[in-house]
Amino acid sequence: MDILQSILDIAKKNKVQFLVIGGHAINAIGYARQTADLDLLVSKSNREFWCCTLKSFRYEQLQDHEVFARFKSLDLAAWPINLMFVEQNVFEQLLYSATLVNFGNCQVYIPSLKHMIALKLHALKQRQEHREARDIIDIQELLKIESLPTHELRQLCQKYDRLDLYEQFERFCT
Numbered sequence: 001m002d003i004l005q006s007i008l009d010i011a012k013k014n015k016v017q018f019l020v021i022g023g024h025a026i027n028a029i030g031y032a033r034q035t036a037d038l039d040l041l042v043s044k045s046n047r048e049f050w051c052c053t054l055k056s057f058r059y060e061q062l063q064d065h066e067v068f069a070r071f072k073s074l075d076l077a078a079w080p081i082n083l084m085f086v087e088q089n090v091f092e093q094l095l096y097s098a099t100l101v102n103f104g105n106c107q108v109y110i111p112s113l114k115h116m117i118a119l120k121l122h123a124l125k126q127r128q129e130h131r132e133a134r135d136i137i138d139i140q141e142l143l144k145i146e147s148l149p150t151h152e153l154r155q156l157c158q159k160y161d162r163l164d165l166y167e168q169f170e171r172f173c174t
Contacts, residue, residue, distance in 0.1 A: 003038065003057065003073075003078055003079055003081070004020075004038065004103055004104075004106050004108065005104075005105065005106050006057060007040070007053070007057075008106050008107075008108060010053055014049065016042075016046050016049055016050075017042075017043075017091075017095060017109070018040045018041065018042045018050075018108075018109075019040065019041040019042075019091075019094060019095065019098055019108075019109050019110060019111055020038070020039070020040060020041075020101075020103070020108050020109070020110050021039045021040065021041045021084065021110065021111060021116070021119055022035060022037070022038075022039030022082070023035025023036075023037070023039070024038060024039070024103065024110075025039075025101075025110035025111065025116060026116065026138055026141070026142065028101040028102075028103065028110055029099075029101075029110070029113065029116075029142070029145055029146075030145050031138070031141040031142065031144075031145060033137075033138070033141075036079075036080065037079055037080040037081065037082055038079045038080070038081045038082070039081075039082045039084065040081065040082070040083050040084070041083075041084045041086060041091070041094065041111070041119075042083055042084070042085060042086075042091070043085070043086065043087070043088045043091040044067075044085040044086060044087055044088070045088050047069075047083075047085055050069075050083055051069060051083075054071045054081060054083075057073075058073060058074045058075055058078075059071040059072065059073050059074070059078075059081060060072050060073075060074060066085070067084065067085050067086070068082065068083065068084055068085065069082070069083045069085070070082050070083075071083070084119075093115075094111050094112075094115050095109060097111070097112040097114075097115065098110060098111055098112060098115075099111075099112065113142055113145065113146045113148075114148060114152065114156075116142055117139055117142055117143070117148065117153075117156060118156055118159075118160070120135045120138050120139050120142075121139070121156055121157060121159075121160035121162050121165075122160050123135050124136070124160065124162050124165065125160045125161050125162060136165065136168065139165075139169055140168075140169065140172060143169060143172035143173060144172055147172060147173050148173055149173065150170055150173040153166065153169055153170065153173050154166055154170075157169070
């Protein structure tokens, strides 16, 4: 994944950090599933850096939202890239417990399992019908890889207004 190496190189050069999230992060911890894009979690304070960086890599911005931006490469074979923006203190919390993984020759950080589940529940909070089934399966598979205590899962489901899903996930917990 050449684009990830380019992102890693420029991030290191500028002392800016990021986390790989979404399908690639899920694949990295052991659940193989198809993904059609590269999702990165970054600090809101570095928003301009990331948007300019992707544009310098020949990416066109398709969507610009306060907490999310989507980019499409002008080169046909390149991955689309999505940026998720979070407050600096949230980014630091996720980075603190993140895991360093290999994507080919690249070593990048992905969130802890608990934080990946929280990110998935956050996505489910939006109640987007086209994402719902995939995100639910992702959470179930993550919990099969590493279980959470039931009280922690319940707190997460409650925090992200998806207590309706708790019983569906509870059977995968300790």
